[in-house]
Amino acid sequence: MSKKLLVLALLCSTTIFAQDYFLKKFEPFNKEIPSPEEFLEYGIGERHTRHDLIVAYLEKLAEVSDRATIYQYGKTHEGRKLVILTVSTPENVSNLDALKQQHLAFTDPTKNVTNYDEVPIFINLAYNVHGNEPSSSEAALLSAYTFVASENPEILNYLKKAVIFIDPTINPDGRDRHTQWANSYQGNPLVADPQDAEHNEYWPMGRTNHYWFDLNRDWLLAINPESQGKLNWYHRWYPNVVTDFHEMGSQSTYFFEPMKPNGSLDPIMPKENYEDLNNLFGSYFAKALDSIGSLYFTKEAFDGTYPGYGSSYPDLQGGLGLLFEQASSRGHKQTTAFGEITFPFTIRNQFTSSITTVKAAVENKAMMRKYQQDFFKSALSRATKSKIKGYSFSDDFDQNRVKAFIDKLLLHRIEVYKSGNGTYVVPTKQPQYRMVQTMFETYDKYRDSVYYDASAWSVANFYNMKYKEVSNMALGERIENTTNIVSVPDFKKSDYAYILDWDDYNTPAALYQLQTAGLVVSSSAKQFSSQTTMGEKRFNYGSLMVPVSLQKKSSEEVYQALKKVQDKFQIPIYSINTGLNLKGIDLGSRSISAVSKPKIAMLIGHGVSSYEAGEVWHLLDTRVGMPITKIPMRNFSGADLSGYNTLVMVSGKYDLDEKERNKIKDWVDIGNTLITIGTASKWAIDKKLVDEKLIEAKKDSTKTIVRKPYVDADENIGKESLGGAIFRVDLDVTHPLGFGYHDATIPVYKNNTVWLAPSKNEYATVAKYTQDPQIDGFITDKNLNEFLKPSASLIVSKIGSGRVVLFADNPNFRGSWYGTNRLFLNALFLGDKINVPD
Numbered sequence: 001m002s003k004k005l006l007v008l009a010l011l012c013s014t015t016i017f018a019q020d021y022f023l024k025k026f027e028p029f030n031k032e033i034p035s036p037e038e039f040l041e042y043g044i045g046e047r048h049t050r051h052d053l054i055v056a057y058l059e060k061l062a063e064v065s066d067r068a069t070i071y072q073y074g075k076t077h078e079g080r081k082l083v084i085l086t087v088s089t090p091e092n093v094s095n096l097d098a099l100k101q102q103h104l105a106f107t108d109p110t111k112n113v114t115n116y117d118e119v120p121i122f123i124n125l126a127y128n129v130h131g132n133e134p135s136s137s138e139a140a141l142l143s144a145y146t147f148v149a150s151e152n153p154e155i156l157n158y159l160k161k162a163v164i165f166i167d168p169t170i171n172p173d174g175r176d177r178h179t180q181w182a183n184s185y186q187g188n189p190l191v192a193d194p195q196d197a198e199h200n201e202y203w204p205m206g207r208t209n210h211y212w213f214d215l216n217r218d219w220l221l222a223i224n225p226e227s228q229g230k231l232n233w234y235h236r237w238y239p240n241v242v243t244d245f246h247e248m249g250s251q252s253t254y255f256f257e258p259m260k261p262n263g264s265l266d267p268i269m270p271k272e273n274y275e276d277l278n279n280l281f282g283s284y285f286a287k288a289l290d291s292i293g294s295l296y297f298t299k300e301a302f303d304g305t306y307p308g309y310g311s312s313y314p315d316l317q318g319g320l321g322l323l324f325e326q327a328s329s330r331g332h333k334q335t336t337a338f339g340e341i342t343f344p345f346t347i348r349n350q351f352t353s354s355i356t357t358v359k360a361a362v363e364n365k366a367m368m369r370k371y372q373q374d375f376f377k378s379a380l381s382r383a384t385k386s387k388i389k390g391y392s393f394s395d396d397f398d399q400n401r402v403k404a405f406i407d408k409l410l411l412h413r414i415e416v417y418k419s420g421n422g423t424y425v426v427p428t429k430q431p432q433y434r435m436v437q438t439m440f441e442t443y444d445k446y447r448d449s450v451y452y453d454a455s456a457w458s459v460a461n462f463y464n465m466k467y468k469e470v471s472n473m474a475l476g477e478r479i480e481n482t483t484n485i486v487s488v489p490d491f492k493k494s495d496y497a498y499i500l501d502w503d504d505y506n507t508p509a510a511l512y513q514l515q516t517a518g519l520v521v522s523s524s525a526k527q528f529s530s531q532t533t534m535g536e537k538r539f540n541y542g543s544l545m546v547p548v549s550l551q552k553k554s555s556e557e558v559y560q561a562l563k564k565v566q567d568k569f570q571i572p573i574y575s576i577n578t579g580l581n582l583k584g585i586d587l588g589s590r591s592i593s594a595v596s597k598p599k600i601a602m603l604i605g606h607g608v609s610s611y612e613a614g615e616v617w618h619l620l621d622t623r624v625g626m627p628i629t630k631i632p633m634r635n636f637s638g639a640d641l642s643g644y645n646t647l648v649m650v651s652g653k654y655d656l657d658e659k660e661r662n663k664i665k666d667w668v669d670i671g672n673t674l675i676t677i678g679t680a681s682k683w684a685i686d687k688k689l690v691d692e693k694l695i696e697a698k699k700d701s702t703k704t705i706v707r708k709p710y711v712d713a714d715e716n717i718g719k720e721s722l723g724g725a726i727f728r729v730d731l732d733v734t735h736p737l738g739f740g741y742h743d744a745t746i747p748v749y750k751n752n753t754v755w756l757a758p759s760k761n762e763y764a765t766v767a768k769y770t771q772d773p774q775i776d777g778f779i780t781d782k783n784l785n786e787f788l789k790p791s792a793s794l795i796v797s798k799i800g801s802g803r804v805v806l807f808a809d810n811p812n813f814r815g816s817w818y819g820t821n822r823l824f825l826n827a828l829f830l831g832d833k834i835n836v837p838d
């Protein structure tokens with residue numbers, strides 16, 4: 001026996017219990033195939049498995065078995081592989097292309113195939129979207145081994161009737177952040193005390209991805225490579241059943257669907273999905289968990305209303321998305337009110353649900369297929385009945401924002417056409433009708449008003465896309481990709497000046513690159529019209545000017561620098577040979593002044609919303625190419641702020657003492673810009689950093705208290721919070737913070753109850769909710785009338801020669817608010833141009 005084999009044999013004999021605990025039921029196993037335990041050299045549940053080892057194990061299975069192949073569908077921000085292991089019988093695996101074609105025929109509403117029971121069912125077992133909910137990826141290893149190596153008749157039967165796609169880790173970056181934590185603090189013997197460091201991760205914890213995004217909200221918005229890769233895979237396979245494994249707080253048991261029965265149903269989802277399919281599958285999970293003695297609950301919690309969850313998006317593709325929530329051992333063993341939860345126990349429940357998902361899908365395969373076929377057929381028949389025949393949209397001033405929106409539509413396989421008059425059209429009559437509805441339709445009536453998450457997701461509004469319902473239209477050329485959507489004319493070399501439109505989404509990134517290249521770039525506070533080398537052109541507030549003679553570079557070098565940014569960012573640039581304009585101010589006007597290069601810091605760490613901080617970081621890294629210094633809260637009192645001109649404080653609970661608050665105030669006072677978002681704006685007002693007010697509840701001491709049943713408390717109180725809705729504001733497009741907009745009415749996203757009173761200064765309320773503010777989503781009448789309508793969304797407050805920009809609402813929400821990102825970027829670039837007269 002070789003040394004390696006001897007070690008393996010010893011390992012196996014000492015931990016044989018671990019394997020039996022999970023796998024006994026599915027014996028015998030093919031001895032040629034290494035179990036996870038043999039491969040990793042520890043038993044599942046004894047440690048947290050690193051993602052590279054998870055991938056290596058699946059690669060090994062694909063290498064040694066003809067039941068499996070592995071496919072890489074992407075890479076994370078940190079460069080980790082995103083993979084799917086496809087498992088079935090060797091016959092099915094070698095015949096996969098043909099099976100796929102047969103399967104896809106059911107998703108094509110123009111076809112009438114009826115061999116429902118003859119094609120294997122397609123199942124996507126997907127795990128670990130939240131990195132610090134680790135039991136599921138360990139269960140993925142056990143599932144993969146079981147389907148690849150078990151010779152048990154039950155498993156062989158499933159393989160004949162199913163193709164199983166195992167995605168072991170949807171969020172590898174977050175998972176490894178948590179894995180490192182849990183393994184680093186693991187005691188020997190294990191420490192179950194909930195106060196131990198092992199059970200208490202530090203900020204930002206492992207739930208989110210590299211940029212601290214919740215990937216279980218990103219299926220619709222698809223901002224991150226993890227979701228983009230997955231969606232591209234998804235739309236090639238359209239699985240019939242998809243799992244989404246999670247963990248919840250430790251003081252609980254196990255949850256599977258159905259979710260809240262009279263909950264907030266997505267108005268466009270077929271009701272059979274909620275009522276019939278979830279109840280049917282739920283009965284299987286109940287039986288399986290009963291058989292291993294695990295407690296569970298259904299129906300009381302969670303809602304699948306928001307279409308961007310891993311358990312709701314498949315429902316919009318004719319599949320069945322299944323949410324599982326396991327009480328977390330968060331670490332290897334933890335004491336709870338239910339006794340001790342061990343990591344292996346949590347893994348076994350997830351593994352049991354995995355195998356049971358396959359069983360339920362296989363035993364109902366003809367019905368599930370017919371359901372998917374009916375789903376896509378009903379898309380066409382419903383669209384035919386609808387009065388709305390399509391949506392048209394365009395934006396004459398910002399081609400790159402239009403492109404980003406079309407990219408998103410195409411990712412969801414929505415058909416987009418160019419129409420005769422230069423606008424784009426999305427017809428409703430198409431297989432993805434329900435996704436069209438999801439992107440464009442708005443709702444303000446719901447049966448239920450307590451949301452687990454957002455109540456508004458009309459993505460067209462996220463992009464500030466002006467769209468119209470159309471009742472008839474002529475479809476032009478279909479848009480297959482967005483490569484040629486943006487067209488910018490070449491510009492000639494000038495020895496005098498160049499003008500850049502500030503209206504384009506990419507112009508801030510271009511500005512930063514020009515500043516980094518050492519060019520002086522100015523911004524215009526007024527509108528003007530010029531004779532450019534491409535003819536007469538009207539320029540909006542904020543237009544950038546690059547004067548040639550003021551640069552420390554030759555005119556050829558200036559031209560080349562501008563060519564380079566146009567190549568990269570596809571923005572309109574104009575050459576100009578005279579300073580005398582046709583209308584408005586001339587190019588030498590005092591209203592055109594140099595833009596300071598932003599030097600930005602942001603407070604992060606304990607108490608700060610990692611989501612909002614991550615959104616700022618992501619925006620600047622991935623779209624502007626601008627570095628941002630992330631200062632941990634614990635270092636703030638000693639930090640030197642003199643190197644920055646802008647400080648960002650996103651929502652959070654800021655535990656800063658008076659000295660630290662004065663440090664910020666003194667730094668603003670000398671001419672710098674503080675940007676506060678959401679609850680940080682409330683904090684700045686509460687702590688009297690700025691002289692502004694919040695709109696408070698009217699105190700009425702004579703009001704009689706009405707007694708209410710205790711059991712209704714959660715529901716009643718929950719209604720008053722604002723889960724997330726879209727409102728209309730009136731923007732001052734002449735204010736530096738409003739530059740780059742043409743239409744003063746824009747949508748904003750609100751998911752907090754920060755109500756800023758309009759400024760006492762007549763020029764400092766930059767955005768205010770309109771008198772008819774509701775666009776999409778739920779808000780109580782009380783919140784709408786007493787708080788929202790009288791309040792402001794964005795104000796500026798002066799401190800000495802500096803200023804605080806106070807956002808009530810998050811302009812960078814989930815990385816997808818292309819429509820309001822500009823407000824935030826204006827604050828970064830143009831903050832010091834705001835000189836509010838007292």
Ligand SMILES: [Zn+2]
Nearest residue numbers: 130133246247
């Ligand atoms: Zn989760």
